[in-house]
Each structure stands twice: as C-alpha cells, then as structure tokens.
Amino acid sequence: MTTLHTPESHQVHRPEVRFPAGFVWGSATAAFQVEGATTADGRGTSIWDTFAARPGRIVGGDTGEPATDHYRRYPEDIALMRELGLGSYRFSIAWPRVLPAGKGAVNRAGLDFYDRLIDGLLAAGIEPWPTLYHWDLPQTLEDAGGWTRRDTAQRFAEYAAVVQGAFGDRVTHWTTLNEPWCSAYLGYVAGEHAPGRTDVADGLAAAHHLLLGHGLAAQAIRAGAAGGREQRVGLVHNQGVVRPYRDTVADHAAARTADGVRNRLYTDPVLHGRYPEDVRERFSGDSDFAFLHPGDLAVIAAPLDHLGLNFYGPQWVAGAAGGVEGIDPSLVGGTPAEWAADGGVVPVRRGLARTAMGWEIDASGLYEALVRLATESPGTDLYVTENGAAFDDEVAPDGGVHDTERTAYLDAHLRAAHAAIASGVPLKGYFAWSLMDNFEWAFGYSKRFGIVHVDYDTQCRTVKDSGHWFAGVARTGVLPG
Ligand code: FCB
Numbered sequence: 001m002t003t004l005h006t007p008e009s010h011q012v013h014r015p016e017v018r019f020p021a022g023f024v025w026g027s028a029t030a031a032f033q034v035e036g037a038t039t040a041d042g043r044g045t046s047i048w049d050t051f052a053a054r055p056g057r058i059v060g061g062d063t064g065e066p067a068t069d070h071y072r073r074y075p076e077d078i079a080l081m082r083e084l085g086l087g088s089y090r091f092s093i094a095w096p097r098v099l100p101a102g103k104g105a106v107n108r109a110g111l112d113f114y115d116r117l118i119d120g121l122l123a124a125g126i127e128p129w130p131t132l133y134h135w136d137l138p139q140t141l142e143d144a145g146g147w148t149r150r151d152t153a154q155r156f157a158e159y160a161a162v163v164q165g166a167f168g169d170r171v172t173h174w175t176t177l178n179e180p181w182c183s184a185y186l187g188y189v190a191g192e193h194a195p196g197r198t199d200v201a202d203g204l205a206a207a208h209h210l211l212l213g214h215g216l217a218a219q220a221i222r223a224g225a226a227g228g229r230e231q232r233v234g235l236v237h238n239q240g241v242v243r244p245y246r247d248t249v250a251d252h253a254a255a256r257t258a259d260g261v262r263n264r265l266y267t268d269p270v271l272h273g274r275y276p277e278d279v280r281e282r283f284s285g286d287s288d289f290a291f292l293h294p295g296d297l298a299v300i301a302a303p304l305d306h307l308g309l310n311f312y313g314p315q316w317v318a319g320a321a322g323g324v325e326g327i328d329p330s331l332v333g334g335t336p337a338e339w340a341a342d343g344g345v346v347p348v349r350r351g352l353a354r355t356a357m358g359w360e361i362d363a364s365g366l367y368e369a370l371v372r373l374a375t376e377s378p379g380t381d382l383y384v385t386e387n388g389a390a391f392d393d394e395v396a397p398d399g400g401v402h403d404t405e406r407t408a409y410l411d412a413h414l415r416a417a418h419a420a421i422a423s424g425v426p427l428k429g430y431f432a433w434s435l436m437d438n439f440e441w442a443f444g445y446s447k448r449f450g451i452v453h454v455d456y457d458t459q460c461r462t463v464k465d466s467g468h469w470f471a472g473v474a475r476t477g478v479l480p481g
C-alpha cells in the first residue's frame with residue numbers, strides 16, 4: 001500500500017473542521033455506469049452501448065451490463081443512502097430511455113423508472129439532483145452526426161423539456177451537461193470515449209453544440225417553471241488545474257495552452273459569453289468556427305443558478321519547446337493522452353502518491369479550482385459535484401472494506417473545500433464520487449471509485465470504511481480532527 005503525501009497528511013494535528021449549516025452532502029452516479037438493464041422497457045441504444053461492443057475499446061471487454069443493476073435495485077440503493085445519512089443524490093437520466101430514438105415518441109416506461117426513483121428518494125428524505133446528459137447520446141442521433149450537428153442541440157432542449165415536464169414538480173436543482181470537455185474532447189478528438197471519433201474539427205463543433213444544447217435546455221427548463229416550483233439550472237465542469245512544471249517561460253506557455261484547450265474553451269462561453277481568442281487562433285487551421293451563429297453566445301451565457309465542479313487531481317505540464325531534459329524520464333508523459341494532442345504540451349508527474357487511475361493526489365488543486373470558479377462566476381452557488389478516488393479495494397476476511405487511502409483522500413479534499421469556504425467561496429455542497437463502484441468508462445469494472453463496494457457476481461453491496469466515515473461527516477457536518 002502506498003501512503004498519501006498530500007500536504008494535509010503531513011500535518012500532525014488536523015483540526016476539527018465544521019461546515020456551514022445547510023451544506024448539502026450527497027453522492028453521485030451516472031446512468032450508464034450503474035443502471036444496467038440496457039435493453040429493458042424499450043430503452044434505445046446509446047453511443048456507449050455501441051462503443052463498448054467494439055473489441056478493444058473497454059478494458060476486459062466490459063459493457064454496460066450488468067453494471068450495478070441499479071435499474072432494478074434502486075430501492076436497496078436508496079435505503080443505503082438513507083442509512084448513510086446522505087441528503088442528496090446526483091444521478092443522471094438516460095436520454096435513450098426517455099426518447100429511444102433521441103427525438104419523437106416518448107417512452108413512458110423509461111420515464112417511469114425515474115419517476116419511481118425520484119419518489120423513492122423523496123420518501124427517504126433525499127433530494128433528487130438529476131443530470132440530463134452524462135455522455136449517453138442516443139445512437140440514432142450519433143448516426144445523424146451526433147454533437148457535430150447543430151440539430152442535436154435542439155433535440156437536447158426538447159428532451160430537457162420532456163423531462164422537466166415530468167419531474168419539474170419534484171425536482172429543483174437541474175444539471176444540463178456533465179463535463180462537456182469529456183464529451184467533446186475524449187469522444188470526438190481523442191477517440192477514448194464514445195463515439196470514438198478522432199477529428200479536431202469534429203471536437204470543436206461538438207464542444208459548441210454541447211454548450212448550445214446546455215443554453216437551450218436551460219431555457220426549456222426555465223420555461224417549464226412558469227407558475228410552478230422553482231427550477232434552478234446549472235452545469236458541471238471538470239475544470240482542470242493545470243500547473244507549469246517549472247517556472248520557465250516555456251512551461252508557463254504550455255500551461256496556458258493546456259488551460260485554454262481544457263478549460264477556457266468551455267468556461268469562457270458559459271461564464272463570459274465569448275470564445276478565447278488564443279484557442280480560436282490555435283485551431284484556426286482546423287476550424288473557422290462557422291458553427292458559431294449570431295446569438296449563440298447569448299444563449300450559452302445565460303446566468304447559471306449553480307455551477308458544479310468535478311475534481312480529481314491537478315496536472316503539471318512542461319513546454320516541449322523548453323525541452324524535458326533534466327526531468328526524470330519516468331515522470332514524463334503517462335497522464336491522460338489528451339495533452340499529447342495539444343501539441344507542445346508535455347505532461348509531467350510530480351512523483352506524488354497516485355490513485356489506481358494513476359492520478360496524482362494533491363488536494364490543494366481543489367481549493368485552487370474553487371477559488372478560480374468563484375472569481376470567474378461571482379455570485380453563483382458552487383457545488384463539488386464529484387470528488388473521489390479509485391483504489392484496488394477488496395473485501396477483507398472480516399467482511400469489511402478497509403480503504404484507508406480513500407478516507408484520507410476524502411478528508412484532505414474536504415479540508416480544501418472548507419478552506420475555500422473560509423476564503424469566501426460560495427460552496428454549498430459536496431457529492432462524493434461515487435455512491436458505489438461502477439462501470440468506469442474505458443476502464444470498465446476494473447476501477448473502483450465507490451464508498452460502497454459492489455461484488456459484480458452477486459450484486460452484493462458492502463459499505464466501505466470510507467463510506468462509514470463519510471456518513472459521519474454528512475450527519476454532523478464536522479470533519480473530525
Ligand atoms: C468523471 C466522470 C464520472 C467518473 C469520474 C471518475 O470524469 O464524470 O462519470 O467516471 O470521472
């Protein structure tokens with residue numbers, strides 16, 4: 001077992017830390033990662049079904065079956081959340097369950113699943129916190145061009161209107177998109193995620209249409225609110241923290257480039273109503289941005305009610321121009337392949353402790369990301385909508401899962417979140433990723449992020465030590481010293 005080397009874990013005395021009253025404590029999942037039942041009750045095919053069926057795309061040839069069979073076992077999972085004292089559940093709604101062809105006829109049976117889930121949550125005193133798009137585009141829409149087509153943004157808004165019409169009487173907090181960077185970049189440029197395309201121009205068009213879809217969906221949700229329950233709309237970014245490896249001109253330039261491609265391309269349109277000039281310039285040979293129509297940015301930049309941050313760890317980069325000589329070769333590269341495609345940007349590790357994903361652990365990045373978002377979006381409520389870590393958990397002979405590393409990770413990051421609040425960041429809640437082990441995209445079931453362990457053969461759930469610990473924090477609002 002490796003030991004954690006976060007700044008916090010070096011402190012001998014960690015003070016007790018108290019979160020503000022009313023702070024939201026929850027856990028998160030996403031439809032394709034947990035539901036299973038991919039052909040049940042008229043569900044249509046999603047791009048992830050298609051992608052997972054292609055040989056070599058997912059570790060171990062894993063697919064969306066059985067996942068954690070949440071589609072059938074949701075009552076047990078709600079009971080677990082209640083037992084853990086979690087006040088909110090961030091889940092996603094599968095577009096192909098609701099509209100199997102992506103548009104047109106509504107599948108009542110698909111909608112009914114979420115109806116039961118939402119009612120079950122409310123009966124257990126847990127706030128339903130749905131995300132409309134966590135990457136599972138209906139395959140028929142992808143066949144017609146997917147997010148590279150403007151039409152898909154319109155279809156997304158129609159889907160949002162259907163879902164809001166069905167649940168707007170019981171749901172207050174809506175999230176349109178989860179991590180548009182992952183959808184656009186990993187899906188359309190790097191080819192690591194569904195639909196597995198590898199074209200920069202496609203990725204840029206996809207990014208724009210995702211953001212436009214967000215803006216149009218936000219309009220649809222707000223329109224549905226007329227006269228009814230308050231509808232609060234937000235979206236979730238995985239705002240990366242990109243740091244220069246060395247204090248050199250080349251490394252600072254690399255960090256700026258990576259920040260543009262990774263963050264500003266997505267946050268500038270939403271928070272500031274513009275595309276970053278340096279990023280447009282960088283991609284001028286790939287795209288003329290003809291997909292950007294007059295009026296789009298005003299739709300995209302309509303004020304948000306809340307903004308979600310998914311954070312796992314910071315990244316360091318060096319400028320290829322400055323050379324990587326002198327850096328331990330074992331630390332160069334190795335972080336997500338996306339940086340390589342950014343040209344001139346070389347990922348470098350610090351040599352910190354890593355999770356089972358290979359991601360370096362440094363909770364100060366969470367503080368940094370929160371402060372930045374609060375500065376860029378003054379007055380908007382912020383939520384950490386995902387934070388957590390994968391480790392190679394096993395059920396011990398005593399029946400428990402003793403995941404001390406995950407508890408240390410969560411503790412360090414919650415301390416960073418608390419420090420952000422103390423600095424004036426309007427952080428209103430925290431959702432642990434994930435409620436339970438699940439299908440970790442291209443890594444299949446090989447990576448375990450849950451605070452609850454899942455045995456995929458028996459579907460037996462076991463609360464990990466970190467889950468018991470998190471439950472204590474959620475119940476009291478206090479991080480023990
Ligand atoms: C995020 C995703 C989430 C999960 C975590 C580990 O990027 O939103 O579904 O896979 O990473």
